[in-house]
Each structure stands twice: as structure tokens, then as C-alpha cells.
Amino acid sequence: MLDIIDGGVSTTVQDLGRFGQYHIGMPPSGAMDSYAHKLANYLVGNAEDAATLEMTYQGVDVRFTTDTVVALTGASMPATLDDEPVPMYESFSVTAGQTLETEFATEGVRTYLAVSGGIDVDPVMGSRSTYTLVGIGGHEGRPLEAGDELRIGSDSDRPPVGVQVPDRYVRDYGTRETVRVLVGLCEYRLTDESREALCEAEWKVTPEADRVGYRLEGPELDFVKREQPFGAGNDPSNVVDLGYPIGSIQMPKKPIVLLQDAVTGGGYATVGTVISVDRSILAQRRTHQAVYFEPVTVDEAAAARDEVHDDLHGAYESIGH
Amino acid sequence: MTESRIRRVDLPEPQYGFGGDDHVFVELDRQMSFDANFQAMAVTQQIRERDLDGVIEVCPANASYLVRFDPDVIPPATMIETLREIAESTDIEEYQWEARIIDFPVLYQDPWTHETQMQFRDRHQDPDSTDLEYCAKINGYDTVEALIDAHAGEPHMVTMIGFVPGLAWCHQMVPRAAQLEAPKYEQPRTDTPARAMGFGGAFTTPYPVQGAGGYQLFGRTPLEVLDIEQALPDFAESMVLPNPGDIFDFRQIDRDEYDQIRDEIEAGVYEYTIETVEFSPEAFFASPYEYNRSLTEALD
Numbered sequence: 001m002l003d004i005i006d007g008g009v010s011t012t013v014q015d016l017g018r019f020g021q022y023h024i025g026m027p028p029s030g031a032m033d034s035y036a037h038k039l040a041n042y043l044v045g046n047a048e049d050a051a052t053l054e055m056t057y058q059g060v061d062v063r064f065t066t067d068t069v070v071a072l073t074g075a076s077m078p079a080t081l082d083d084e085p086v087p088m089y090e091s092f093s094v095t096a097g098q099t100l101e102t103e104f105a106t107e108g109v110r111t112y113l114a115v116s117g118g119i120d121v122d123p124v125m126g127s128r129s130t131y132t133l134v135g136i137g138g139h140e141g142r143p144l145e146a147g148d149e150l151r152i153g154s155d156s157d158r159p160p161v162g163v164q165v166p167d168r169y170v171r172d173y174g175t176r177e178t179v180r181v182l183v184g185l186c187e188y189r190l191t192d193e194s195r196e197a198l199c200e201a202e203w204k205v206t207p208e209a210d211r212v213g214y215r216l217e218g219p220e221l222d223f224v225k226r227e228q229p230f231g232a233g234n235d236p237s238n239v240v241d242l243g244y245p246i247g248s249i250q251m252p253k254k255p256i257v258l259l260q261d262a263v264t265g266g267g268y269a270t271v272g273t274v275i276s277v278d279r280s281i282l283a284q285r286r287t288h289q290a291v292y293f294e295p296v297t298v299d300e301a302a303a304a305r306d307e308v309h310d311d312l313h314g315a316y317e318s319i320g321h
Numbered sequence: 322m323t324e325s326r327i328r329r330v331d332l333p334e335p336q337y338g339f340g341g342d343d344h345v346f347v348e349l350d351r352q353m354s355f356d357a358n359f360q361a362m363a364v365t366q367q368i369r370e371r372d373l374d375g376v377i378e379v380c381p382a383n384a385s386y387l388v389r390f391d392p393d394v395i396p397p398a399t400m401i402e403t404l405r406e407i408a409e410s411t412d413i414e415e416y417q418w419e420a421r422i423i424d425f426p427v428l429y430q431d432p433w434t435h436e437t438q439m440q441f442r443d444r445h446q447d448p449d450s451t452d453l454e455y456c457a458k459i460n461g462y463d464t465v466e467a468l469i470d471a472h473a474g475e476p477h478m479v480t481m482i483g484f485v486p487g488l489a490w491c492h493q494m495v496p497r498a499a500q501l502e503a504p505k506y507e508q509p510r511t512d513t514p515a516r517a518m519g520f521g522g523a524f525t526t527p528y529p530v531q532g533a534g535g536y537q538l539f540g541r542t543p544l545e546v547l548d549i550e551q552a553l554p555d556f557a558e559s560m561v562l563p564n565p566g567d568i569f570d571f572r573q574i575d576r577d578e579y580d581q582i583r584d585e586i587e588a589g590v591y592e593y594t595i596e597t598v599e600f601s602p603e604a605f606f607a608s609p610y611e612y613n614r615s616l617t618e619a620l621d
Contacts, residue, residue, distance in 0.1 A: 022378035022389065023365075024561040025486040134486055134530060136549055136560075184338040185346050230497065231353025231383065231523040234504045240353045241481060241490055241524070243380045243387035245340030265382060265483030267522065273341035276392075298397050301342035305392065 002115065004148040006061040008102065012211075013119050013138035013150070016049040017260065018127035027262045028246065029129035029137065032211060032283035033110050035171065036074035038312055040114035042319045043071035043091040045159030050118030051128040053144070055111045059102035060144060062113075064094045068152060069116040069159050075108025075173055075284060089165040108173030108284040120153035131261055133212070160320065169315040171281075177289070179278040180296040180304060185248060186239050186269040194221035198271060203255065203291045211261040214282060216291060217254060223269070233267055241267040247274040249293075259283060275301040277308040324496035327606040330354040335408060337401050342392050343377075345400055347408075350384045353492065353523055356413075357384035358480045359602050362566055363416045367407050375400075381565050382481045383490060383524075417601050418566055422476070424594035424620050425527075425569040428579040429453070429469045429540035433514045438538055444508040452537040456503045456520065469573060472501065472539065476613050477525055479567040487529035487547035489563035494605065494613055505535035516542050518571075525571070543574075543582035544593070552589045562593070566600070570617050594620055 014037065017030025031037035031054055038048040053060060059077055071091045072079060079086050079102045086092055086100070088111075094100065105111060121128050121139055130138025139148055187195060203216035223236035231240045237251050243265045249255045250268040257274055259282070274282055275296065285291055296304070336348040347364075350357040358381075365381040368388065375394025380387040390400050430453060442448040447455040457468040477491035493500060505521040510533060513519070517528045519536025528534060529547035546563060548556040555562065563569075574582075585591035596619040605612045 019377050019389075021486075022387075023380040023482060023565070024559070024563075025483040025488055026561075134547065134549055141549075182339050182341050185340055186348075229352035230500075230502075231492075232351075233522050238522070240351065240384045241483075241522070242348075242382045242385045243346070243481075243483060245344035245346065245387060245389070247341045248344075263484045264380070265481065270340075270346075273339070273344065275341045276343045298339050298342055302392060302397065305342060309393075 001065040001152065002119075002150040003063040003065060004060055004144050004146055004150070005063055005099065006146055007144035007148070008055055008057075008059045010056040011060050011144045012054050012130035012132065013051050013121050013128055014054045014130060015051045015128045018125050018129055018131070018137065021125055022243070022264055025264050026125070027131065027264055028260055029127065029131045029211075030260050031112065032260050033074050033112070033280040035280045035308065035312065036110070037112050039089065039165050039169070039315055040071050040073040040112040041118075042316050043073070043089070043159070043163060043165065044069050044114045044116040046114060046116065046118050050114070050153070051121065053113040053119065055102065055113060056109060058104045059111055059113065061099065061101045063097070063099045065096055066152065067093070067095045069093050069161055070100070071114050072111055073114070073165070074111040075105040077105045077111040078103045089170055091159055091161050091163045093161045109286055110283060115152050116159055117153035120151040133261060163319050165315050166318050169311050169318075173284040176281055178292045178294045179282045180275045180301065181249065181272045181293045182275060182298060182301060183272040183295050185245070185271060185273065187271040189223050189237070189239070189251070189269040190271055191222045191224055194223075195271075197221060198255075199293045199295045203293070205285050205287050205289050205291060207287050209287060211259060213256045213258040213262060214285070215254065215256045220253060221251065237269050238267050239269050241265060242270075244270055245273050247276065247279050249273065257282060275304060277304050324498050325608070325610065327355060327496050327609050329606060330356040332356055332360065337404065339397060340387070342397060343389055345388045345390070345397075345404060346385065347387075347404060348385045353384055355492075355602070355606070358478075358492070359413050359416065360411075361386045362418070363411050363413045364408050366418070367411050368404070371407065373403065380483070382483070383492070413602060417599055419597050420566050420568050420600035421564065422568040422570060422596050422598055422616050422619055425542065425544060425571050426574040426578065426582060427473065427518055427540045427542050427571050428576060429473075429573055430465070431541040431579070434517045434538040434541050437510065437512060437514060437517070440512070441506070441510045444506050444510060446504065446507055453539060456501065456537055456539075459503065460501050468501070469539075471499070472525070473571045473573045475610070476568045476570045476617055479563045479565055479569065480524075482561070482563055482565060485529060485532075487561040487563065488526055489546065489567075489569075490524040490526055491569050492524055494568070494609055496609065503537045506537070509533055509535035513538070514541065516544070518542055543579045543586060545586060553586065553591060555593045555595070568600075568616060570620060596620055
């Protein structure tokens, strides 16, 4: 059992997501940085889709009531076990009665705490991920609070402790400012100049950046003049309501990149989509940090995906499986 | 009534585009029509029936559809080729589906959405009117009652579900000249009561939960469209009521009936009035008013 002493800023139970329900408006949810989430699970001997705690900016203080093995990955977040510093990207054992405390993240936004056996909340529609907007999944459909008790699962190998993720597989969340995008969808709504500006401008992460989406601040983009199509709204950014891909950049004047708890559809023009493997990168950009969009082709996106698969495989192998 | 049939729309060539490396977006038209919507529903139903390995989500929308796939299982180029092939072998002329027709009581001009409107008058195109007064005016109706009669007079089809779980876009089943249209608020509201009946573009949406919103407010329904506890009998299989292709028959009710239905909903005993009918696009296009009457009679 995990006894939550302090839930932190916003800590939720997440796995890799809930699929097959997008057409009824149910987004996938799941870890915002699936790369870090998977590494955490590898370190404690879990399947990569076991549920972890996703901690935002400042994480939990938690008391363990059983002996187990845990690991921290993702955003750099200093942590102590009974006041002794613990490493990140390395499995360590805890004994019943010990308390893990976390401080503010110094680089990146989201840190993952994996526990051997996984966080054992009841799955909803095949996933343990929390979707707070309607309050389902995870622990009572909401962020963790002091007094919450979480079960630990038993479905894992007995992992060794002191195993590390080699440095070459650990991402540096402080420096990477560029996310790759496939321009498209309703990009025809933008003028030629604005389409170029989208991929040249410096965008800044605003305080309205959460699991639903990242609202960015930057130059004002212009829409092509048109006769309003029947059923679209009268604002120049309006289209007849359509589905929004995860990672898509919708344009109610200023861009919003939709992420794991996305609104699944609506009537704003979408002008491109952050490629699948770079959504994790964007999700670790902090408020006021810069983001650049780099246009790529679908083949380049596939190559980027292969690289990340190779890294995950390399990390998995070196952890000793 | 200027037209007695639904004029067919010649759809342009469908536009296939990638949403990142893991979605295909198919735009069937840039304007709304039943032709585009039925095409989206027919093709997505065929995609579902193929049950292709690697297809993760299949989402019909108003005049487009979206497919999420795993590019490690289906390469992106193959995914588009497969979708093209399915679309080419789908003929909506021969297409029919089982549609549920659902009795959908609405308390128009209710006190709760009225209070919300008054609170956000500074964000509205016409701060001196109510939303219904404004929509009556811009749609050429002399009175609010005449607009309500038009809105409740013919059924509405669920042409898309999304934004949040259970939010349905409903498009009235009448020729375009008889369709209502309205802009969204100039600035979105920060609050809307749950179960508010909103209208924007050419769509009515019952709001599943309390939250922000920009649609014109027409009234409030006592019905739930989202029941995450699945306490009501009609939610036993899904926490969401609407399905694409469902037909909502909006019916004007008074406050007594509203309160009575709310009591039954809150007690978990209310049973929705739902009938399943065979829906034929061809018959609907040819004679919508008569066809709608034959559909709504199933509820009597």
C-alpha cells in the first residue's frame, strides 16, 4: 500500500492510455511523457503499460506500508527516502514504514514514480489512467490528496535494485526546444505568410498548459478570407466541427497543442500535428519556456519513431531483461 | 417552407491527410450536408467492420472522419490506400442503418440558462436580447415561440460526438433553407449549466457537464447524456447515451414535467423512450417532412 501524505501540485495515476472510445468523446489519457513512464516501469520489472504516478512540478510525499522496489524518471525532481537522497533513473528498495518525499522539479515538468507490481487501481474501459475532466479512472478520477491509499499490484518479476538507465537513454529536458510537426489538416485556412510563421516563430508555453493541451503565445497568425461554409461558425478560425488528432495544433488565433486529455473534436481549424514521439518532449516544456515547430514529412516522422523504439529497446536490454 | 425535399450536394474529391504519423484525417467537404455526414458514417462503419489490425480509433465527424492507427502495424501510406479503397467500395445509395429515435424533452427558456445568459451579456452579439430573441431575429422568426416551434418541430440527427464524452452535435433533419443558423458568443462563457441546450453554427448540443461554452442557450433538458456511474438503466452498456446516427426528437415540456423527470433521473429509475428504426437516406432525402413524421410516430 502507498499512503499519500501530500499529493503535490497535481499527481495522477497513469498508464499508456484508454483506447477505442475516442468516437464518443473519450480521450486516451495516459502518461504525458510515455518514454519516461516506460523507463520507470522497466527499472522496477513491470510491463511497460503498468500504472505509475505522474507527478507535475512537485510530486508526492508518500509512506510505503510494504517492502518494494521503486524508481523515478522524467523531470529532474530531487527526492529523499527517510531524509536520505535517492537517485533518479535507478531502481532502489524501500521497506515498510519508509517515507519518500519529493521537491520541485528543476528541469522538465513531469516525473514518474513506478512501483514494482504497478499501481493497482481498478481499470475503467481497459485502462487505469485518470481522466479528471469527467472524473474517471485512476484513484476516484482525480489528482491524489493527503490521506489517499493506493494498492500495489503483484504482477511483476522480482527486480534487482541499483539498476540504472545508461545516460545515453536519459533525455535532457532542459535544452530541447524543438518539436517536429506534420503540417496539414486544415492548414489551408492560414495565409502563406502565416503558414511559414507557424514553423519559424518562437512560441512560449503559457500558464494554460496542462494534460488537455498546451496553449502557446507568439505572433498573431492570419486566416485566408473566405465565404463562410454552411455549418461553420462566423469566426475566421472556424470550420465545420471535426475530430482533433492527439498532438494537433488548433488555432483559435493562438495555437493550442492537444495532448493526452484532449478535447476530441470541435470547430477550430487544426493546422498540423506534433509527431507521436515528440508529444513527450512538448509535455516536459515548462511555463514561459520556448518551443519551435520543425516541419517534417511522414517518412521523417517514421524514422524518428524508429529511433525512439531503438532507444527504448536499448534501455530495456541494458537494464538486464 | 420553401423546399419539400433535401437537395443533394455534390461532394468534392475527399482530401486525405496525415495528423502526425498516427492519424489520418479525411475531409469530405468544407461545408455541412447530410450527404457528407452519411458518407462519413457509411465509410467509418465499413472501416469498423473490416476490424483491421493496427486501427485504434475510428471517429466519424460532421463532414469528415478521423482514424488513429499504429504505424508500426500499418505503414501510413498503406493506411491511406486502405481507406481510399474502403471509401470507393462504399455506396451510400444502398446504405441503410438501424437508428435509434429518442424522445428528448426540453424546457425551453428555463430559469437556469436564463441566469447564465444574463451573467455573460457583455460577451454576446446583442446584449439587449436573450439568446432566443437574438436567434429568432437573425433567423427571420417574429417571436421566440415561433423559433421554438421550428426547433422542436422536426427531429435532429446526431452527426458527431466529441469535445468531451457524450457531447453530441445534432443537425436538424430539414432542407437547408429551413435550417437554423447562429454564431457562437463573441467571447466564450466561463460557465454553462450541465444539460443546457446550446446552439451554434447549424448544430444543437446538449452540454453533458457544467463548464465553459460559447453556444447560444435555448433551454435545458432534464435528461442526462453522460452517466459515469452508469446508474440509469439506459446506460448499462455505455456511460454515454448518444451514438452517431441517433435521432433526437426534441419536445417542449413545462416545468412540472421537467421536475418530474429530474426526480426519476435522480432516483435512478427513469427509462428513456427509445425506438429502433431502419433509416434510409434515400427516403429521407426524397421527402424529409413525411419521412420524419413516420420516424417520430414510432415513439407514440
